[in-house]
Amino acid sequence: MEAQLSIVHLIMEAGVTVKLVMLTLLLASMASWYMIVQRFIYFRNSREDMYDFEERFWSGIDLSQLYREGNERADSGALIVGMESIFRAGFKEFSRLAKQSEMDSEAVIEGSRRAMRVAMLREEERLEKHLSFLASVGSTSPYIGLFGTVWGIMNSFRGLANATQATLATVAPGISEALIATAMGLFAAIPAVLAYNRFSNRMDNFLNRYDTFVDEFSSILYRQAYALRSRDRKAG
Amino acid sequence: MNSLYAKPATPRIILRPALATLALHALVIFLLAANWTFSDERVVKPKPAPKVINATLVTLAEAQPKPAPKPEPKPVAKPPPKPEPKPVPKPVVKPKPKPEPKPAPKPAPKPEPKPAPKPVEKPKPEPKPEPKGPTAQELAEQARQEAAQREAAAQAARAAAAAAELAASYASLIRQTVEQRWSRPPTARNGMEVLLSIQLIPTGEVVSVSVLRSSGDTAFDRSAIAAVERAGNFPELKNLPPREFEQNFRRFRLLFRPEDLRY
Numbered sequence: 253m254e255a256q257l258s259i260v261h262l263i264m265e266a267g268v269t270v271k272l273v274m275l276t277l278l279l280a281s282m283a284s285w286y287m288i289v290q291r292f293i294y295f296r297n298s299r300e301d302m303y304d305f306e307e308r309f310w311s312g313i314d315l316s317q318l319y320r321e322g323n324e325r326a327d328s329g330a331l332i333v334g335m336e337s338i339f340r341a342g343f344k345e346f347s348r349l350a351k352q353s354e355m356d357s358e359a360v361i362e363g364s365r366r367a368m369r370v371a372m373l374r375e376e377e378r379l380e381k382h383l384s385f386l387a388s389v390g391s392t393s394p395y396i397g398l399f400g401t402v403w404g405i406m407n408s409f410r411g412l413a414n415a416t417q418a419t420l421a422t423v424a425p426g427i428s429e430a431l432i433a434t435a436m437g438l439f440a441a442i443p444a445v446l447a448y449n450r451f452s453n454r455m456d457n458f459l460n461r462y463d464t465f466v467d468e469f470s471s472i473l474y475r476q477a478y479a480l481r482s483r484d485r486k487a488g
Numbered sequence: 489m490n491s492l493y494a495k496p497a498t499p500r501i502i503l504r505p506a507l508a509t510l511a512l513h514a515l516v517i518f519l520l521a522a523n524w525t526f527s528d529e530r531v532v533k534p535k536p537a538p539k540v541i542n543a544t545l546v547t548l549a550e551a552q553p554k555p556a557p558k559p560e561p562k563p564v565a566k567p568p569p570k571p572e573p574k575p576v577p578k579p580v581v582k583p584k585p586k587p588e589p590k591p592a593p594k595p596a597p598k599p600e601p602k603p604a605p606k607p608v609e610k611p612k613p614e615p616k617p618e619p620k621g622p623t624a625q626e627l628a629e630q631a632r633q634e635a636a637q638r639e640a641a642a643q644a645a646r647a648a649a650a651a652a653e654l655a656a657s658y659a660s661l662i663r664q665t666v667e668q669r670w671s672r673p674p675t676a677r678n679g680m681e682v683l684l685s686i687q688l689i690p691t692g693e694v695v696s697v698s699v700l701r702s703s704g705d706t707a708f709d710r711s712a713i714a715a716v717e718r719a720g721n722f723p724e725l726k727n728l729p730p731r732e733f734e735q736n737f738r739r740f741r742l743l744f745r746p747e748d749l750r751y
Binding site for chain 2 (some may be wrong): 259260278281282285286287288290291293297331333380381439461
């Protein structure tokens with residue numbers, strides 16, 4: 253009595269190369285799922301942080317007050333990321349440059365914009381971390397799976413060459429076992445591609461928001477810088 | 489964040505993704521490892537009267553002992569308990585009730601169905617004069633369409649019934665064939681039944697047999713499997729339309745339950 257071939261049984265029976273391919277694909281799938289979930293949580297957190305910060309920023313709070321609050325949190329060990337870190341970079345540079353009275357307002361603004369640009373690049377780096385891995389899993393794992401399948405089928409046909417009587421039953425298990433590799437490759441690739449597209453789209457959204465924020469914030473800083481310098485001129 | 493140019497730090501999110509990943513892969517592997525038995529397998533109950541009759545030519549010498557015991561028990565069993573005078577009233581009583589019920593039901597249902605369809609048909613021509621010309625035509629059209637639909641539905645139902653009957657008859661054929669090949673193990677008792685799952689291919693060959701529900705007696709189960717394997721193939725299934733085959737016989741459940749056991 254021959255029970256139906258179970259998939260686990262087929263995997264155990266596979267050759268070394270096919271097994272290696274399957275192991276690679278399993279690891280790729282696990283890693284890509286880990287990154288998918290990790291990115292998902294990170295993106296969700298940073299979106300919430302962004303909304304919270306924007307709300308506070310536009311609530312009319314004193315900006316130096318906002319900066320000090322951030323300082324307290326940073327001292328207590330919290331990691332400040334997202335829009336707030338851009339704000340802090342810009343504000344810090346602005347207050348440092350504004351103290352130097354020989355700097356004119358254009359130079360102050362330019363300096364703080366540059367600092368914000370750098371902070372934004374840092375943010376971009378954080379957002380797109382792991383995304384390239386998802387992209388490469390999505391594009392290569394079908395090929396790896398295909399390699400395993402071709403290898404397995406090659407072997408099962410080579411075994412057939414020695415058999416005098418070739419029936420479907422002699423090749424079918426080999427082919428079935430080889431096709432598992434393709435299935436696994438697709439299993440790893442499909443979520444990775446979907447997640448990559450989704451996350452890169454969301455990353456663009458984040459960067460757009462950050463860009464807009466940099467422009468808005470530097471327009472506020474412009475006003476302050478001019479007010480500061482005209483006060484200096486009147487005083488001096 | 490004291491320095492803007494410090495080493496970039498990212499928030500550590502490790503535990504939840506790791507758990508989610510492990511859970512997902514464990515689930516997938518578990519689902520694959522679990523041997524699926526699809527729920528759409530049907531147990532086709534064999535009908536006692538098969539459309540396909542398995543006829544075997546029997547020589548007269550063999551056939552003679554069979555008819556002999558049949559007529560024998562009847563005359564032997566009946567006359568001894570009943571005394572001689574009784575046979576006389578019996579033939580008198582028997583013919584009487586027989587003709588009576590027969591004519592009675594026959595005329596009764598006949599007149600009934602006839603008037604019934606007539607009033608149904610009559611209202612159709614009636615609405616014709618009442619509404620204007622086109623509506624009457626439309627009504628007629630509608631009536632025709634409805635009739636066609638009813639006809640189609642009835643036909644589909646008839647076809648389904650015929651298919652079910654056909655499937656049942658093939659199932660009973662398979663059961664007969666298997667029972668013929670069955671050799672009774674000494675532990676077999678009346679009322680034992682084993683549910684077998686037989687995988688067939690369209691040529692009627694058996695691909696695999698397995699026990700879905702054991703009878704509790706391994707020898708009996710084994711003998712049933714051996715019987716199916718000895719039968720090997722059921723060439724009659726080739727005549728079955730492919731759809732029927734896919735529906736009922738690709739994975740066929742056979743309730744093996746020999747009833748002619750003496751004890």
